[in-house]
Amino acid sequence: MEPVGLPQVKSVDGRDVRTKEDACQILELATIKESDLNPVTQCLYPMQEDKVDDLILLEVDKHILKALSEGDTVSFRGNKHDDAMLCTKDRTYEVKEAEISNSWLLVPNLKLSKTTRTEDAIERTTERRDIKKIFNSYYEVKETKPNLANLSTILGSSSFNGLEYESMIDPSTLYTWERLQGELQASDCELKRALTDFLIADIDGYLRRISFDVEARSLNLMLDYFGEQSWQIDEVDKESTYECLKELIYEPVFNSIFESYAEVNTNVKDDGSPLYKYNEEKCCAMIAKILLAASPTTEYKEFMETWNIGTPEKMQPKEEYLCGLALVTYNASKMQKEVISCPEVDLPNNIHDRLNELFQIKAKWTAEEITPYIVRFTKDTMNANALLTKYTRCSTKNGIKYYGSKHGK
Numbered sequence: 001m002e003p004v005g006l007p008q009v010k011s012v013d014g015r016d017v018r019t020k021e022d023a024c025q026i027l028e029l030a031t032i033k034e035s036d037l038n039p040v041t042q043c044l045y046p047m048q049e050d051k052v053d054d055l056i057l058l059e060v061d062k063h064i065l066k067a068l069s070e071g072d073t074v075s076f077r078g079n080k081h082d083d084a085m086l087c088t089k090d091r092t093y094e095v096k097e098a099e100i101s102n103s104w105l106l107v108p109n110l111k112l113s114k115t116t117r118t119e120d121a122i123e124r125t126t127e128r129r130d131i132k133k134i135f136n137s138y139y140e141v142k143e144t145k146p147n148l149a150n151l152s153t154i155l156g157s158s159s160f161n162g163l164e165y166e167s168m169i170d171p172s173t174l175y176t177w178e179r180l181q182g183e184l185q186a187s188d189c190e191l192k193r194a195l196t197d198f199l200i201a202d203i204d205g206y207l208r209r210i211s212f213d214v215e216a217r218s219l220n221l222m223l224d225y226f227g228e229q230s231w232q233i234d235e236v237d238k239e240s241t242y243e244c245l246k247e248l249i250y251e252p253v254f255n256s257i258f259e260s261y262a263e264v265n266t267n268v269k270d271d272g273s274p275l276y277k278y279n280e281e282k283c284c285a286m287i288a289k290i291l292l293a294a295s296p297t298t299e300y301k302e303f304m305e306t307w308n309i310g311t312p313e314k315m316q317p318k319e320e321y322l323c324g325l326a327l328v329t330y331n332a333s334k335m336q337k338e339v340i341s342c343p344e345v346d347l348p349n350n351i352h353d354r355l356n357e358l359f360q361i362k363a364k365w366t367a368e369e370i371t372p373y374i375v376r377f378t379k380d381t382m383n384a385n386a387l388l389t390k391y392t393r394c395s396t397k398n399g400i401k402y403y404g405s406k407h408g409k
Helices: 020-029 062-069 151-156 163-168 177-183 188-195 212-228 238-245 251-261 280-294 300-310 351-361 367-377 384-391
Strands: 010-012 015-017 040-046 075-077 085-087 092-106 125-131 133-144 200-203 206-209 262-268 274-278 297-299 326-331 336-341 392-397 400-405
Touching (some): 280 300
Antiparallel strands (some): 010 015, 392 400
């Protein structure tokens, strides 16, 4: 029923409408002068048909707005059991529902102030407007870190261990780039950056992580051939290397490993095709990683001698190449210097958990020692020094700065 004192609403073609007389009467009851208002009155009615239930309101920041304006992809990502996350090409946002204190109405074709002002209007007119949806909540976004905790597990379940093991791979564990995009809650840029932590080969359209054993065996074969040819480190012939090893290394795997450990050089072959240069640091680090896998703790002198023997003649192992792989420490009980395996990739992906684990390994670190283990958490103005200031306690001994647990002694 209409409230007492208000004019009854007339029905035209089955739809309720108000007339100009109704509008004038309501203004009079509300003690509003008609002359104070524009001459067009818009009457709002809930839609009985074609109402929309699948619309939501989403608050966006300037970065999301720019992406939408430029036609870039903006998408919700994750599995059904995940909390919603919104991703642009380079940013990730968490999404949360928030209540609206006053209901918001979605009204198509609603006229705003200027369009309801008519210079030559003699009397008031009424126009019907249908409310398409009433909103009592909206979704707000907040930039956050990508959720990549499952990336290693996902890639590990379908690792490439050699052609002889391919029949044992469950097809449901294989991931294309598009499937990774849809299931992992990270922007494309963040996901691509995370993939660089692993050695990936594109095999039949699927992104396959190359196992450590395959990587180690393949790189050793490539470096052995390099040594046999007596090439300079910047005169590596990719085609010749593959031709010699194609029966031993699967081509997609060879290409991925070669791209990881070598880069195009300025030198060219007689036919004008490029020659390549092996990255000494990466090659030496991988050989060290193989040695550390076999013996996680080794006396320093013994390790350096073995490392030098296992490295091609044209390359020179250096202690600095162990950054992010191992620690050089002094064992007081044995009164000897030791090399201890400590791979950065095996540490937790959370800065707090990672630092706790690092300080359990060693109570005090120099900035040079700890930086390789925290560099992945740097962002914009938050560099390694800023991270150390925020999450650790600094002390000085013999003029050298050391960093330890913020809550330790």
